[in-house]
Amino acid sequence: MSEQAMAPLKRVEDQLKKCVKCGACRANCPAFSAFGREPAVARGKVTLAQHILCNDIGLDDQTYLAMSKCLLCGSCVDKCPNDVPIDEIVIAAREALARKRGLTTFHSAIAQVIKNRSLLKMGTRMARLLGPLFFKKVPATSGLRLRFPVPFIGNRRHLPHIARKPFMERHPEVIPGETGKPRIIFFVGCMINFVYPEVGEAALALFRHLGCTLIIPKGQQCCGLPGMSGGDLDTVRELAEKNLVEMEQFEADYVMSACATCSGALHRLYPLAIGKRNPELKARLEALAAKTIDASQLLHKLGLNPAETGAGSDIRITYHDPCHLRTRGVTGQPRQLLRAVPGLELAEMESADRCCGLGGTFNVYHYDSSMGINEAKSRAILTTSAQMVATGCPGCMMQLSDGLKRHESSIKVAHTLELLARNLGKVHY
Ligand code: SF4
Ligand code: SF4
Numbered sequence: 001m002s003e004q005a006m007a008p009l010k011r012v013e014d015q016l017k018k019c020v021k022c023g024a025c026r027a028n029c030p031a032f033s034a035f036g037r038e039p040a041v042a043r044g045k046v047t048l049a050q051h052i053l054c055n056d057i058g059l060d061d062q063t064y065l066a067m068s069k070c071l072l073c074g075s076c077v078d079k080c081p082n083d084v085p086i087d088e089i090v091i092a093a094r095e096a097l098a099r100k101r102g103l104t105t106f107h108s109a110i111a112q113v114i115k116n117r118s119l120l121k122m123g124t125r126m127a128r129l130l131g132p133l134f135f136k137k138v139p140a141t142s143g144l145r146l147r148f149p150v151p152f153i154g155n156r157r158h159l160p161h162i163a164r165k166p167f168m169e170r171h172p173e174v175i176p177g178e179t180g181k182p183r184i185i186f187f188v189g190c191m192i193n194f195v196y197p198e199v200g201e202a203a204l205a206l207f208r209h210l211g212c213t214l215i216i217p218k219g220q221q222c223c224g225l226p227g228m229s230g231g232d233l234d235t236v237r238e239l240a241e242k243n244l245v246e247m248e249q250f251e252a253d254y255v256m257s258a259c260a261t262c263s264g265a266l267h268r269l270y271p272l273a274i275g276k277r278n279p280e281l282k283a284r285l286e287a288l289a290a291k292t293i294d295a296s297q298l299l300h301k302l303g304l305n306p307a308e309t310g311a312g313s314d315i316r317i318t319y320h321d322p323c324h325l326r327t328r329g330v331t332g333q334p335r336q337l338l339r340a341v342p343g344l345e346l347a348e349m350e351s352a353d354r355c356c357g358l359g360g361t362f363n364v365y366h367y368d369s370s371m372g373i374n375e376a377k378s379r380a381i382l383t384t385s386a387q388m389v390a391t392g393c394p395g396c397m398m399q400l401s402d403g404l405k406r407h408e409s410s411i412k413v414a415h416t417l418e419l420l421a422r423n424l425g426k427v428h429y
Helices: 003-011 013-017 024-028 030-035 042-053 061-068 075-079 086-101 105-115 117-129 190-194 197-209 225-229 233-248 260-277 279-291 295-301 332-339 367-383 394-406 416-420
Strands: 135-137 144-146 183-186 213-215 254-257 292-294 315-319 344-346 388-391 412-415
Touching: 003 013, 003 042, 003 086, 003 260, 013 042, 013 086, 024 042, 024 075, 030 367, 042 061, 042 086, 061 086, 075 086, 086 233, 086 260, 105 117, 105 225, 105 233, 117 190, 183 197, 190 197, 190 394, 197 213, 197 295, 197 412, 197 416, 225 233, 225 260, 233 260, 233 279, 254 260, 254 279, 254 295, 260 279, 260 292, 260 394, 279 292, 292 295, 295 332, 295 416, 315 332, 332 344, 332 416, 367 394, 388 394, 388 416, 394 412, 412 416
Parallel strands: 183 213, 183 254, 254 292, 315 344, 315 388, 388 412
Antiparallel strands: 135 144
16 A cells, blocks of 8 residues: 555554553443444454555555444543553544545535635525525424435434524624733634524623623634544644644633534644644644633632623533543533533533534534434433533534434523523623
């Protein structure tokens, strides 16, 4: 096999050697629970990668299928006694596959859209304008479903509405706060910008309540995670560089995101997947990672008093841990904040830390398995008798809503920040 194609796997060769094949990763792998076969689990993927490096097997259809069966949820990384970085290994294998076989049609299309902000804007505007042609409301007030199947998405999925006006078009680049208070760059992310702007509004309301200066760099791009899912590291690098340039022009204490996936990309995956192979970017990406923080984590650190900001009607809620927060240890902070909101009763669901099944583009290629994984999550939520489920990732919000609608449940899905800002106006709950 060509050296060029094998280079990404060569880079993780030493990491592969750390795996002792103990199988501890099986117990917590959502992909293994869905497919029930060894190539789906971390140990199987390590073995596969080792055989590819020995030229025993090729970068063929079977290998592609096996490597696509991973949600990059990091559960195996958490549990592995030897710290085998499976996310890094799977990303490297996907990159090797993309180099050998080219990007899939889907990932080529994704690359064009995420690299071109105007195309992304135009696409979402068209989707909104032509919405009634393509979508029907299901049920009347809480989501959409395609009227007919379209490539990659089919027509079984419940989709959220697209915002009338993207979040970033509603606000100036700098919103000054009080002297001496933190200066915060808000990395908005595509889902909050185009689909859930109310989450961005809640973030602004909360950090302004604390007197912080908010900076929303106008040139910020997609974090690139959809490209990472498909092994398109060239696109991820391009986006990472653009985001660096955008953010480095401002002096700030923190880079905050209310999207667990985006902050996960900036915090862990940029240094891991881009920094390691681009020495000229390494130090800059590490500096960005050091400043990156989840919104609920930062509110907790800055001493938000939810009794002031979140009071409202009485609601029983439950909380789902997004994988990209759980793997970074952000589990206690959102719960502590939510418990301090007058009127909110937090009922823990079983396995709140279990992946919701979204997994980036995993849910596009393996929709039935993705919803199979989600089924346990939906049942756990329903068992709590909560009226609402809170979480810290817009991707999880979409997936949880889809799962609950399959059960014809009226349980609402909200972002943690929306519940913390109930008292501050301009937010939904
Ligand atoms: S838990 Fe870690 S060391 Fe054990 S089989 Fe899985 S990846 Fe290998
Ligand atoms: S990252 Fe998640 S889905 Fe992928 S192998 Fe590890 S536990 Fe399984």
